[in-house]
Amino acid sequence: MTIQDLSQLLINKSFTISVAESCTGGNLSALLTSISGSSVYFDRGYITYSNQAKVDMLNVQTASLKSFGAVSEQIATEMVKGVMKNSNSDIGVSVTGIAGPTGGTKNKPVGMVCFGFCIQDKCFSITQNFKGNRETVVASSVDFVIQTLVDELSA
Numbered sequence: 025m026t027i028q029d030l031s032q033l034l035i036n037k038s039f040t041i042s043v044a045e046s047c048t049g050g051n052l053s054a055l056l057t058s059i060s061g062s063s064v065y066f067d068r069g070y071i072t073y074s075n076q077a078k079v080d081m082l083n084v085q086t087a088s089l090k091s092f093g094a095v096s097e098q099i100a101t102e103m104v105k106g107v108m109k110n111s112n113s114d115i116g117v118s119v120t121g122i123a124g125p126t127g128g129t130k131n132k133p134v135g136m137v138c139f140g141f142c143i144q145d146k147c148f149s150i151t152q153n154f155k156g157n158r159e160t161v162v163a164s165s166v167d168f169v170i171q172t173l174v175d176e177l178s179a
Contacts, residue, residue: 025174027055033177034065039114041173044070044082044103046094046120047137052166067113072103082106082118095121097138097149104140104147116142117169123161137165143176 034041043052053069056062070081075094078084084102092098103118121137128134135154141147150172154164 025171027059027170030056030170030174030177031059031062031065033174034115035061037114037177039177040065040067040112041115041117042067042069042107042111042113043116043169044072044078044107044118044140046071046073046078046103046118047123048119048162048165049073051162052117052119052169055166055170067111070107070110078103078106078120081110083109093132095132095136095138097140097151100138100140100149101147102140104142104149108142108147114144115173116140117173119165119169121161121165123158123165125158135161137161137168139165139169139172141172141176143173 045052050071056066072078072081075089082103083106088098100118100120104116107116118140122128122134124134138151140149154161
């Protein structure tokens, strides 16, 4: 599926979307707004690369960051809930991960990316492990969001 497919689904359902990005650094927002007419569905994007930005902009709890680390489904969930609270969007997405080439550990390797999704009242999180260099991990993360949203909105 492509961004065109997602764009059409959002327009057809009259849904708006807002996102919070960490490791993707705005690439998801850039793709979502690359379609002419995207102002109909794209509300806002937060680039919360630092932990402090996650706390300040998305109401992520400092205690959660200390307990689970920034790359965790718990933080992805808190991020997406912050998106939903701070916007009037029908859909919220969050992305936090380790794009590499540095920063990975045994328990959280390079390529580990955690996602949070809220589609109206249905919220869920998921972790994926992508292979490849930094650019590949970022691109794979963005593609995963698009595919997941198309699948969810087509169901």
